[in-house]
Amino acid sequence: MTGTPRPRTPGTPPPAANAPSPAEPPEPPARRRGRPPRTESAGTRDRILTAAREEFSARGYEKTSVRGIAKAAGVDSALVHHYFGTKEQVFEAAVEVAFAPAMNAPNAVADGPVEGVGERLTRFVLGVWDNPATRAPLVAILRSAVTNETAAAVFRRLVATQLMRRVAAQLHLPDAELRAELAAAQIVGTALMRYVIKLEPLASADLEQIIARVAPVVQGHLTAP
Amino acid sequence: MTGTPRPRTPGTPPPAANAPSPAEPPEPPARRRGRPPRTESAGTRDRILTAAREEFSARGYEKTSVRGIAKAAGVDSALVHHYFGTKEQVFEAAVEVAFAPAMNAPNAVADGPVEGVGERLTRFVLGVWDNPATRAPLVAILRSAVTNETAAAVFRRLVATQLMRRVAAQLHLPDAELRAELAAAQIVGTALMRYVIKLEPLASADLEQIIARVAPVVQGHLTAP
Numbered sequence: 001m002t003g004t005p006r007p008r009t010p011g012t013p014p015p016a017a018n019a020p021s022p023a024e025p026p027e028p029p030a031r032r033r034g035r036p037p038r039t040e041s042a043g044t045r046d047r048i049l050t051a052a053r054e055e056f057s058a059r060g061y062e063k064t065s066v067r068g069i070a071k072a073a074g075v076d077s078a079l080v081h082h083y084f085g086t087k088e089q090v091f092e093a094a095v096e097v098a099f100a101p102a103m104n105a106p107n108a109v110a111d112g113p114v115e116g117v118g119e120r121l122t123r124f125v126l127g128v129w130d131n132p133a134t135r136a137p138l139v140a141i142l143r144s145a146v147t148n149e150t151a152a153a154v155f156r157r158l159v160a161t162q163l164m165r166r167v168a169a170q171l172h173l174p175d176a177e178l179r180a181e182l183a184a185a186q187i188v189g190t191a192l193m194r195y196v197i198k199l200e201p202l203a204s205a206d207l208e209q210i211i212a213r214v215a216p217v218v219q220g221h222l223t224a225p
Numbered sequence: 226m227t228g229t230p231r232p233r234t235p236g237t238p239p240p241a242a243n244a245p246s247p248a249e250p251p252e253p254p255a256r257r258r259g260r261p262p263r264t265e266s267a268g269t270r271d272r273i274l275t276a277a278r279e280e281f282s283a284r285g286y287e288k289t290s291v292r293g294i295a296k297a298a299g300v301d302s303a304l305v306h307h308y309f310g311t312k313e314q315v316f317e318a319a320v321e322v323a324f325a326p327a328m329n330a331p332n333a334v335a336d337g338p339v340e341g342v343g344e345r346l347t348r349f350v351l352g353v354w355d356n357p358a359t360r361a362p363l364v365a366i367l368r369s370a371v372t373n374e375t376a377a378a379v380f381r382r383l384v385a386t387q388l389m390r391r392v393a394a395q396l397h398l399p400d401a402e403l404r405a406e407l408a409a410a411q412i413v414g415t416a417l418m419r420y421v422i423k424l425e426p427l428a429s430a431d432l433e434q435i436i437a438r439v440a441p442v443v444q445g446h447l448t449a450p
Contacts, residue, residue: 060372142371143371143372145421145422146367146368146371146372146417146421146422147285147368147371147372152421152422152423155422156422156423156424156425159422159424160424160425164424177425177426178426178427178430178438181418181424181426181427182415182427182435182438182439184414184418185411185414185415185417185418185427186410186411186414186442187414188414188417188418189409189410189411189412189413189414189415189417190407190410190414192371192410192413192414192417193406193409193410193413196370196371196377197370197371197377197380197381197384198377198381199381199384199385199389199406200381200385200402201402201403201406202403202406202407202410205403210407213403213407213446214407216445217411217442217445217446220441220442221438221442
């Protein structure tokens with residue numbers, strides 16, 4: 001359930017069914033601490049992570065506690081600390097899983113001619129927002145990031161290093177990161193207005209119509225001289 | 226302290242000093258209920274509204290109660306209900322005050338040639354966000370709107386009817402409201418990334434550089450064929 005698949009001990013249960021399929025970022029952050037887990041570890045770790053996602057989604061960052069996550073997962077708090085560390089680190093792991101679908105955005109950028117990059121990126125990211133299953137964890141993260149500084153810092157670190165920098169790396173331009181962020185501002189602003197605030201007529205407009213309007217803007221931010 | 230100045234009884238205290246100067250939207254919602262207030266009403270009403278803004282900003286919509294607002298204003302809860310109605314209606318009045326600086330955006334659109342509308346609107350709205358005094362209440366509203374459906378409904382109603390429709394009315398185009406919302410998505414998305422999430426390099430970039438990049442996009446959304 002982490003960013004990069006790790007070898008699993010034979011016989012351990014598969015990842016929780018409701019978790020999105022993992023993306024494969026090139027540099028997953030090392031966050032496991034202490035001695036290596038025992039045989040049943042993958043199942044326990046996944047159960048804790050699933051409980052953490054549900055707790056953070058339902059309560060937001062501030063009201064969620066390591067104790068509450070442990071209780072929901074049916075384990076001792078010490079085990080949560082053993083696998084993930086602090087509450088902030090549990091949150092980071094949960095955010096990483098929630099972000100897994102969006103983490104393919106850099107591939108959408110790389111996967112085709114540069115003239116189509118605006119449409120590919122817009123279509124991909126708004127597609128992730130348009131699907132209720134992949135939207136829910138994003139809304140939960142956004143809520144936590146907007147209301148809590150620690151959660152914002154986690155969001156910032158993950159989005160900056162794993163998403164923006166990887167999109168920027170495809171552009172081969174000196175101000176690529178700022179370009180990527182202004183493009184993201186248009187896409188995320190549109191998603192916020194349409195799916196969270198639900199401002200009309202934007203909320204009910206056809207997705208293709210929105211992509212047709214937003215894609216040229218994203219293209220401009222990313223590639224215009 | 227409402228959207229439209231009302232005649233004040235001579236001798237009543239002026240509006241609270243920390244409230245922004247009121248904008249003048251053409252159709253303020255009628256929300257005062259019951260019999261007209263007595264002589265000391267303007268001072269009491271303003272004190273309640275100031276307390277409400279502080280409570281909603283500090284705690285968010287969900288954790289704020291009419292009882293807490295009344296306590297902070299040094300009045301009975303019944304008086305809060307008398308002047309404003311429900312908690313949702315107190316919130317709406319508080320949001321209207323917080324939004325007062327942004328409510329001049331339609332004037333920024335109207336006040337000059339159509340070729341400059343993108344720059345005027347971008348400069349005006351990012352200017353409101355760039356000023357910590359006018360930014361704080363906007364961040365507070367955004368937090369409440371993102372985390373609570375009732376608060377989102379209030380935000381939606383105010384932004385839609387008092388901001389988007391008035392900007393759209395300046396454009397004289399059939400799809401003007403969708404245009405205004407996509408322009409707002411770029412500006413608000415940029416403000417969110419820069420001032421709330423604080424994503425770098427966007428957060429530290431020179432404001433003029435950001436305006437120079439965002440204004441043509443806003444212009445395009447608002448006026449491109």
